Each structure stands twice: as structure tokens, then as C-alpha cells.
Amino acid sequence: MxxxxxxxxxxxxxxxxxxxxxxxxxxxxxxxxxxxxxxxxxxxxxxxxxxxxxxxxxxxxxxxxxxxxxxxxxxxxxxxxxxxxxxxxxxxxxxxxxxxxxxxxxxxxxxxxxxxxxxxxDTLNINSExxxxxxxxxxxxxxxxxxxxxxxxxxxxxxxxxxxxxxxxxxxxxxxxxxxxxxxxxxxxxxxxxxxxxxxxxxxxxxxxxxxxxxxxxxxxxxxxxxxxxxxxxxxxxxxxxYPYFEEVxxxxxxxxxxxxxxxxxxxxxxxxxxxxxxxxxKIADGHISHTLQRWREPYRLPFTVDKADDQLVITSTLNDTPFMVGDVITSIDGKLSNEFLLELQERVSGSPQTKELLSLRALKFGKKNETLLLEIDRNGKSLLLEVTYGTVTAGGLSNFPVIQESIIEIEEGIYYINSNVSYDELTPYINTLSKAKGVIFEFRGGLALDLRPLISHFTDHAVKSPLMAIEQIIYPDHKKLAGYNTNGTWTIEPQEPRFEGDLVFLTNANALSYGESILGVIEDNNLGYIVGQPTAGANGDVTESILPGHENIRFTGLKVVKSDGSQHHLIGIEPTHVVERTIEGIKAGKDEYIEKAIQIINQ
Known part of the structure; x- marks a missing residue:
């Protein structure tokens, strides 16, 4: 017992x-x-x-x-x-x-x-005299x-x-x-x-x-x-x-x-x-939010890229040794309709609607080693059921848009394309040529890593300002009785010769955020060119960090940016003067419909 x-x-x-x-x-x-x-x-x-x-x-x-x-x-x-x-x-x-x-x-x-x-x-016993x-x-x-x-x-x-x-x-x-x-x-x-x-x-x-x-x-x-x-x-x-954007969220x-x-x-x-x-x-709708376990930080990826076209999920590029083809429409993922699957991913993503969609596509692209997805594919009206595995993939052969490798290229007589990775120093030898061009197309769809402020000085004959960048001056908690704003970070750009004479077109989508939006904000606020594509991320302002125990760093937006007229930028972004919607037929044909639209505008 x-x-x-x-x-x-x-x-x-x-x-x-x-x-x-x-x-x-x-x-x-x-x-x-x-x-x-x-x-x-x-x-x-x-x-x-x-x-x-x-x-x-x-x-x-x-x-x-x-x-x-x-x-x-x-x-x-x-x-x-x-x-x-x-x-x-x-x-x-x-x-x-x-x-x-x-x-x-x-x-x-x-x-x-x-x-x-x-x-x-009050128990404080101090002689205030x-x-x-x-x-x-x-x-x-x-x-x-x-x-x-x-x-x-x-x-x-x-x-x-x-x-x-x-x-x-x-x-x-x-x-x-x-x-x-x-x-x-x-x-x-x-x-x-x-x-x-x-x-x-x-x-x-x-x-x-x-x-x-x-x-x-x-x-x-x-x-x-x-x-x-x-x-x-x-x-x-x-x-x-x-966090500076509670009024907007x-x-x-x-x-x-x-x-x-x-x-x-x-x-x-x-x-x-x-x-x-x-x-x-x-819940705070901040496109800058990032931390160490975001799904797309996994080192394993799918052997293809995807984008939305005609309101469907479409394969835009693929490696040669896979059963997938450019233009395949993914109608379901693991038994869920593709749009429903993406919406579930968006529940864990912070930012504007356009940012959430973009990041859900990016999150789909990356996963854990040997993780598999069962995809239902529509290929020219024929339904296929294919399994795909996340693995070690060299991304060199994959791109959401037709790739232009050159930093600067004349893509049509008198029309030049400037890639997003080019610096002002690289452009300096071409400034005179570009200033006399019929038109110049600037790439912002992959974000923008380099300082192009000196280039803007060639777009204008008078000083122009950037969007207003304002750091909160804080004395009291809970955003009560805000002391004011420090706006010293706002740029002023003086004109410089030679001035560009032709049309300027800027290609953009939700990949453009933060610094890229500051550059595009100068273009938008001062009517310096055409903006073609989709709205930018609506996430501008230098980031700060919250340092958490366990070596977890959460980055979020630390200052407020508004348009030059004082109107809201956050969540709205830079809206295009000419909207471009991708099409399945365009993707199948290998067309870059953004660049086609830009050329059309310049040639009008």
C-alpha cells in the first residue's frame, strides 16, 4: 500500500x-x-x-x-x-x-x-526656501x-x-x-x-x-x-x-x-x-517595424517570385529546374484560397494596406528549411496540383520585374533609365547628357539606398524643401502637453546647373519607404516630375529601437513626417500621378509595364 x-x-x-x-x-x-x-x-x-x-x-x-x-x-x-x-x-x-x-x-x-x-x-521634507x-x-x-x-x-x-x-x-x-x-x-x-x-x-x-x-x-x-x-x-x-503617429493610427x-x-x-x-x-x-500600423524573427529573415526560399496581377497571385520569375512557369496563377495554398492565405500573413505585419500586401508576398517567399507548400496552379485554364519546398536558393536568377543590370542605360533614343543603386558620383560624368535628354526614368521600386539629394538640385531653378521632418520634444508621459517639435532635419536643396530639360519619371511602389519617400516627397511637393506605379509605403521618419530582454530589438518610427502643406503622409505615402496595375499577360510576355508607361508619358 x-x-x-x-x-x-x-x-x-x-x-x-x-x-x-x-x-x-x-x-x-x-x-x-x-x-x-x-x-x-x-x-x-x-x-x-x-x-x-x-x-x-x-x-x-x-x-x-x-x-x-x-x-x-x-x-x-x-x-x-x-x-x-x-x-x-x-x-x-x-x-x-x-x-x-x-x-x-x-x-x-x-x-x-x-x-x-x-x-x-506629501512626505518630502525639503526646505524649498x-x-x-x-x-x-x-x-x-x-x-x-x-x-x-x-x-x-x-x-x-x-x-x-x-x-x-x-x-x-x-x-x-x-x-x-x-x-x-x-x-x-x-x-x-x-x-x-x-x-x-x-x-x-x-x-x-x-x-x-x-x-x-x-x-x-x-x-x-x-x-x-x-x-x-x-x-x-x-x-x-x-x-x-x-511613437509619433498615434493621431494617424x-x-x-x-x-x-x-x-x-x-x-x-x-x-x-x-x-x-x-x-x-x-x-x-x-496595431500601430508602422511599416518600419522589424525584428529578428520576421518570416522573410529565414535563409530558405521558394524557387520563384510572386506578385499580384489582375487581383491574382502570379509567379513572376522562376528557376529553370522547377515545374513552375512565369505567368502561373496560384489559386490556393495548402487548401486555402491564395488571397485568404495572404490576408492571414498580413495579420502579423505592421504598416499601411499597401505595405501589408507587399510584406505578405515577401513572407510567403521565405520559410523554414524543408517546409513544404501544396499549391493549386491555374496554367492557361488547366488546373495543376504541385508541391514546393523551401530550400537554399541563389536569388540571382529571380526578380519580380524584368531585370535591367546597368546603372545607367539609354533604353530608347533620348530616354535614359537610372537604376536604384546608382550614386550621384556615378552620375556626375553623365549629368550634361542627362540634362539634355528627352526624358529620364528613375527606379524606386526596390527602395533607395543612396543619397540622391544633390541630383535634385539639377531638377529645379529655385530652392526646394523636403517634407517636414519633426522630432517630438517630450517632457510629460503619455503624449500629454507635448512641448513642440524639432524640425532641424528638414532639408533645403539649392538649385545647381545644368538643369534637366526633359521629362522626369519616377517608378515606385510600396517598396519605397523612409528615405526613398523623402526624395519622392520633394518631387511630389514641388511638381518636379511624374510618379508612376503604385503608392509608396507611407512609412517615413528615422527609426529608433526598443531593446528587449533576450537580445530582441524592435525598430519603429521615431519622428513624424508630413507633406509640405502639413497634410498626412503616414499610411498614405506618395501617391502616383499615373497608376500602373500589373497584368498576367504582361508578366507572361516579359513586359515591364511600369517602364512602358514611363516611356509613353515621355513620348506624349
């Missing part, structure tokens, strides 16, 4: 361990292995969401807007991992308040966390990561300041006073007193608690779910406080936070985590 009891206990232990392993997952930011769980399974999911909601809100407020010296001594990635694991275990509101105070008061001794029905008492005291507060130009974005703590008093990034400063006494979940609120000073060397407000006790907190953080040996919860916390805050990012947390709590693996990141970032 005792042996049977022992066997039953052992089986129960194995089952509990299996459940724990499923919940925790196996991903980790370092080579350390997971050893313990952070989630108390006796908590309801609702309580865990409330706990993490409060932690996430405090995390962003204190990391980015509270100027204490202690906040700069913290490894914020490691703190996010440790803090989510600690806060999520709170049993109720009172317990949560205590845990949040244990986590945040050592870093920000002057903040207050309180329940809705509590009276708030002391004339030697000054004030300190954060200024942000976008999300600090790389140029042109930066942040700085500014020391100031009523009459002077040192090294400001911009003119505006917060009002002395300003606080963040916000709910952090359904039952807790916070007061967080964004201006602190300083004696010129240290910020005031800490005590001997708070300093000891900070040392203990750092010591506990450094003992961490368990990651997995902690990493994923921390990643959601950091990414949500970086976008909440620094239909999302209430604050209201989405509980659903992000709930999904994070049930992730079991890195793949689940990446799917959650896709789910989050899709």
Missing part, C-alpha cells in the same frame, strides 16, 4: 512539473537555465493582469520621466524581468501596493502609490537610442538652465498623477530638487533598500516567462511614450495593455512571444 502511495505521489509530481514547464517556456536572455517559476498559479488571471498593468505603468513613468539619481543606477532590462516576476505574485490590491513599493521606492524614494480611497500626504537648491527634470527628443534622438537631465532654476535640448521645461512641482490599474493610483514628481551634485529625497534606509534590490536582481537564475512579460512591459512603454494603446499582458501570461515559447510582438506592433 505504501508503495502505491509513493507511486501516486511521484506521478502527481511529474504532472505538476510538466504543467509548470508548459507555462514557463524555455526561452531566456542568457545561457542561464530556468530553475523556478515566477507565477503563483493560485492567482487568478485577472489578478495577475492587474498586477502587471500597475507594474508596467510605473515602470515607464519612472524609467523615462522621474529624474532621481537612483533611477540611473538600475539595469532597466534586468529590473523588468525581476519586477514582473515579483509583482505578478501579489494576492490582492493591498499586497500589490506593498510589492510595488518594495520594487520602486528604492529607485524613486519620492513617489507615492495609493488606493483610490486613500488620502495622499534654500537658495542653493536647484531643480532637475528630463527632456527627450524622441526615443533616445541613436542619432537624431537623445535625452538629457536638465538642471535649472527660476531664471536659468544649463544645456537644454529645447526651450520648454516642466513647471516646478509638476507630478504624474494617474491611475496605474483599476484600484491604484500614483503621484510621481517629474521635477526634483538637487544641490547640484545629487538629487534630494533619498534616505539612508532607501539607499540600503536599493543595494538589496540590486543584489536580489543579480541573483536571478530564472527567465522564460519573466523575459516575455518584461519584453511586453518595455515595448508597450517605448511605444506609449515615444486607430488604436487606443493604453486600453490594449491588459490584452497584451493576458496573452503574454499564456505564452509558452519564443515562437509564442514573437507572435505576441507581431500582434502588438501590427
Amino acid at each position: 505504501r508503495k502505491k502511495i509513493f507511486i501516486i505521489i511521484a506521478l502527481v509530481g511529474i504532472i505538476l512539473f510538466a504543467v509548470y514547464s508548459l507555462i514557463q517556456g524555455t526561452d531566456k536572455p542568457t545561457n542561464k537555465e530556468e530553475t523556478t517559476s515566477v507565477v503563483d498559479l493560485s492567482n487568478s488571471i485577472e489578478q495577475q493582469v492587474e498586477n502587471l498593468h500597475a507594474f508596467s505603468r510605473l515602470y515607464g513613468y519612472i524609467r523615462y520621466f522621474h529624474p532621481s539619481d537612483e533611477a540611473e543606477q538600475i539595469d532597466w532590462e534586468k529590473f523588468a524581468i525581476y519586477g514582473t516576476g515579483y509583482a505578478v505574485k501579489a494576492k490582492n490590491t493591498g499586497d500589490l501596493k506593498e510589492k510595488l513599493e518594495e520594487l520602486f521606492l528604492p529607485i524613486a524614494p519620492t513617489i507615492q502609490i495609493y488606493q483610490e480611497d486613500e488620502e495622499v500626504i 534654500d537658495s542653493s537648491l536647484k531643480y532637475i527634470a528630463w527632456q527627450h527628443l524622441g526615443k533616445a537610442h541613436n542619432w537624431p534622438y537623445t535625452k538629457k537631465k536638465i538642471i535649472f532654476n527660476e531664471t536659468s538652465s544649463t544645456g537644454k535640448l529645447f526651450d520648454s521645461l516642466p513647471t516646478i512641482g509638476d507630478k504624474i498623477s494617474e491611475p496605474i490599474n483599476k484600484s491604484l493610483r500614483t503621484h510621481i514628481p517629474i521635477v526634483l530638487y538637487t544641490d547640484g551634485e545629487i538629487t534630494l529625497g533619498s534616505t539612508k534606509q532607501s539607499k540600503e533598500k536599493l543595494e538589496k534590490l540590486v543584489e536580489e536582481m543579480n541573483k536571478m537564475t530564472t527567465y522564460g516567462l519573466h523575459t516575455r512579460l518584461a519584453g511586453v512591459t518595455i515595448l508597450w512603454n517605448d511605444i506609449q511614450h515615444f 486607430n488604436v487606443d494603446w493604453l486600453k490594449e495593455l491588459p490584452s497584451f499582458i493576458q496573452r503574454a501570461l499564456i505564452t509558452k515559447s519564443h515562437d509564442d512571444y514573437y507572435e505576441l510582438i507581431d500582434y502588438m506592433t501590427e
